[in-house]
Amino acid sequence: MRILVVVAVPAEKEAVWRGLKGDGRFDVVAAGVGPVAAAANTAKALAAAGYGLAVSAGIGGGFPGRAEVGSLVVANEIIAADLGVETPEGFASLDELGFGSTRIQVDVNLVNAVAEALRTAELPVTTGPVLTVSTVTGTAESAAELAARVPRATAEAMEGYGVAFAAQERGVPVLELRAISNLVGPRDRTAWRINEALGVLEAACAVLLEVLP
Numbered sequence: 001m002r003i004l005v006v007v008a009v010p011a012e013k014e015a016v017w018r019g020l021k022g023d024g025r026f027d028v029v030a031a032g033v034g035p036v037a038a039a040a041n042t043a044k045a046l047a048a049a050g051y052g053l054a055v056s057a058g059i060g061g062g063f064p065g066r067a068e069v070g071s072l073v074v075a076n077e078i079i080a081a082d083l084g085v086e087t088p089e090g091f092a093s094l095d096e097l098g099f100g101s102t103r104i105q106v107d108v109n110l111v112n113a114v115a116e117a118l119r120t121a122e123l124p125v126t127t128g129p130v131l132t133v134s135t136v137t138g139t140a141e142s143a144a145e146l147a148a149r150v151p152r153a154t155a156e157a158m159e160g161y162g163v164a165f166a167a168q169e170r171g172v173p174v175l176e177l178r179a180i181s182n183l184v185g186p187r188d189r190t191a192w193r194i195n196e197a198l199g200v201l202e203a204a205c206a207v208l209l210e211v212l213p
């Protein structure tokens with residue numbers, strides 16, 4: 001099975017490739033930051049070749065108490081968390097407005113198999129919903145609002161839903177894997193542990209190499 005791995009930036013691509021050891025079953029694309037770049041470039045890649053799986057991978061923010069810095073999150077649901085409208089009563093998602101779904105489920109057997117393999121490799125891993133946002137959350141208020149909107153929210157990043165939507169349109173299964181570089185909350189750039197997260201992402205990709213068919 002050929003597998004497409006979509007990351008945002010070159011540093012993530014290098015980490016993923018190191019983990020995958022250049023295995024010929026995988027193609028790794030640095031699609032750019034954000035859901036639009038991710039969707040457009042995933043759709044382009046999926047149109048160019050036959051893939052059995054699309055993986056959105058990279059660093060991400062962990063919700064405090066659910067995913068710590070240096071750990072991994074495997075999404076069991078990929079949610080476009082800011083796709084909707086603001087109303088005087090609060091945020092209303094596209095689902096509530098009747099314009100479609102902001103949630104894409106990930107195959108539970110795939111999630112469990114990958115999470116179990118990562119645990120066996122002694123990598124700290126949690127499964128749960130991963131939110132896709134167009135703006136990195138930067139205040140305690142926004143973090144609390146998101147956590148209330150999606151009660152089990154485990155991590156946030158900026159590309160998963162774009163990759164998942166493009167994959168879904170072509171009937172290709174999707175997986176999202178995030179290595180946590182920072183906590184979701186008040187912006188503190190000095191607290192981001194990007195190199196540590198890239199190292200964990202590399203180690204996780206070495207496990208993917210073994211567990212994916």
Ligand SMILES: O=C(O)c1cccc(C(=O)CC[C@H]2O[C@@H](n3cnc4c(=O)[nH]cnc43)[C@H](O)[C@@H]2O)c1
Nearest residue numbers: 008033059060061136137156157158159182184189
């Ligand atoms: O705030 C900054 O100074 C800053 C510096 C470097 C990079 C950024 C990013 O926003 C990178 C976004 C990039 O990384 C993923 N990511 C990582 N953590 C988070 C997060 O807490 N919330 C959303 N996205 C995150 C994201 O998928 C992008 O690809 C900022």
